[in-house]
Amino acid sequence: MPIEICGMLIPSMHSGSTTPARLGGSEGQARPGRSIDVDAIDRFARAHEESGFDTALIGSSSAAPDGWLIAQRSAAVTERLRFLVSHRTGFVSPTVAARLAATLDGFCGGRLTIHVLVGGSDEDQRRDGDWIDHDRRYARADEYLRILRELWTRDEPLDFEGEFYRVAGAYSPIKPLQRPHVPLYGGGGSELSVELAARHCDLFMFWGEPLAELRERRRQVGKVAERHGRELRYSVSLRPILGATEAQAWERAHAILASVEKEHAPRRGRGPVMPQSEGSARLRKIAEEGEIYDQRLWTAIARATSAPGNSTALVGTAEQVAESILAYYDLGIDTVLIRGFDAYADTLEYGRELIPLLRRQVERRDRRRGAGSRSGTLA
Numbered sequence: 001m002p003i004e005i006c007g008m009l010i011p012s013m014h015s016g017s018t019t020p021a022r023l024g025g026s027e028g029q030a031r032p033g034r035s036i037d038v039d040a041i042d043r044f045a046r047a048h049e050e051s052g053f054d055t056a057l058i059g060s061s062s063a064a065p066d067g068w069l070i071a072q073r074s075a076a077v078t079e080r081l082r083f084l085v086s087h088r089t090g091f092v093s094p095t096v097a098a099r100l101a102a103t104l105d106g107f108c109g110g111r112l113t114i115h116v117l118v119g120g121s122d123e124d125q126r127r128d129g130d131w132i133d134h135d136r137r138y139a140r141a142d143e144y145l146r147i148l149r150e151l152w153t154r155d156e157p158l159d160f161e162g163e164f165y166r167v168a169g170a171y172s173p174i175k176p177l178q179r180p181h182v183p184l185y186g187g188g189g190s191e192l193s194v195e196l197a198a199r200h201c202d203l204f205m206f207w208g209e210p211l212a213e214l215r216e217r218r219r220q221v222g223k224v225a226e227r228h229g230r231e232l233r234y235s236v237s238l239r240p241i242l243g244a245t246e247a248q249a250w251e252r253a254h255a256i257l258a259s260v261e262k263e264h265a266p267r268r269g270r271g272p273v274m275p276q277s278e279g280s281a282r283l284r285k286i287a288e289e290g291e292i293y294d295q296r297l298w299t300a301i302a303r304a305t306s307a308p309g310n311s312t313a314l315v316g317t318a319e320q321v322a323e324s325i326l327a328y329y330d331l332g333i334d335t336v337l338i339r340g341f342d343a344y345a346d347t348l349e350y351g352r353e354l355i356p357l358l359r360r361q362v363e364r365r366d367r368r369r370g371a372g373s374r375s376g377t378l379a
Helices: 038-050 067-076 094-107 122-127 134-153 191-200 211-227 246-269 278-289 300-305 318-329 343-369
Strands: 004-009 055-058 082-088 112-117 158-161 166-170 184-187 203-207 233-242 313-316 335-338
Touching (some): 004 038, 038 343, 067 082, 067 094, 094 112, 134 166, 184 191, 191 203, 203 211, 211 233, 246 313, 318 343, 335 343
Parallel strands (some): 055 082, 082 112, 184 203, 203 233, 233 313
16 A cells, blocks of 8 residues: 655744745744745645655644645645645534535645544633533534534435534535545544544544554554444654764754754743643653664654654654654554654655655565555554
8 A cells, every 4th residue: 555645734924034944943943923924835835745745734723824724725836735634623613614624625626634633732722712621522523523524425404413513404515525525534642532533534643652552552543443343544643854874863863952942941941831632641751761762763852842742753864764664654554744843944855865765665565565465454
């Protein structure tokens, strides 16, 4: 099976500079500005397509520009690139979201995918007026996704009455271009997040954990999906740091860490801000127990930032990092999300060597093993 390679579009804001290498920002870079830099977004989207990425994630938070509009703009300046739009359930009606997503899927020629977010931070949810607690957010998301999928796939009106949503005669005349519906990606570290994804999503997303831990987590998620009569795909999110030699890659990694620590030092002075999600807690625990796993999975950035998201790196030459990613592929994980710490420059760098290497090696592996016989794949 071909590997899906996903990047991340980080919307740039006007800051008085148009230096391409700083487009997108990252943990070690301040991101000033108050208005969208449209030209930068266009360049960033085209850079992903020209570098050989299949998909680009667009994140969501109370402080982020609107992901649907970023995707619409980016689709207009690309031809092949798919867009994984992060969507927080509960802030608009699922009937409105169904029509919105179906319309956008038509606009971009069937290139839309949705990353389902339920809300890992009470603080961030409350900034947008949502005071529902963690567990009830998952109950609400379950109803939300049930309605969403029904409206995408049914040809007759829907009546639904639940704890959070009540609709009568709901119907969307516009359907997604993709069939049976726009793909849904989900993830999370809690039992509730696994249950939700197993019932509704097509792919489960993992952050970059050591191979042994991820093998076990994939087995556990697969068992839940099987209980619901479903089979999921899987992805892993990693932060490659490349060098012409391994020594140069590690030198670069430590320079990035110093920059990240400098950027986060004022926050630490006010006391640690610990993300609430169980996925973040897992990464922090892994980082506390070791700095390097599986030769080049590096956790120092996760430790320095308290692991608010995808923050574990793979450090080495392009060939070494490709081999490390392929070890995850051998576990039955056929999608990899890679983004760097200098977002635009790293996107171009990955396209020059890492992505072509990955595709060639996956193709060779699949030819040797034959279709459907990858070692390490778990049912």
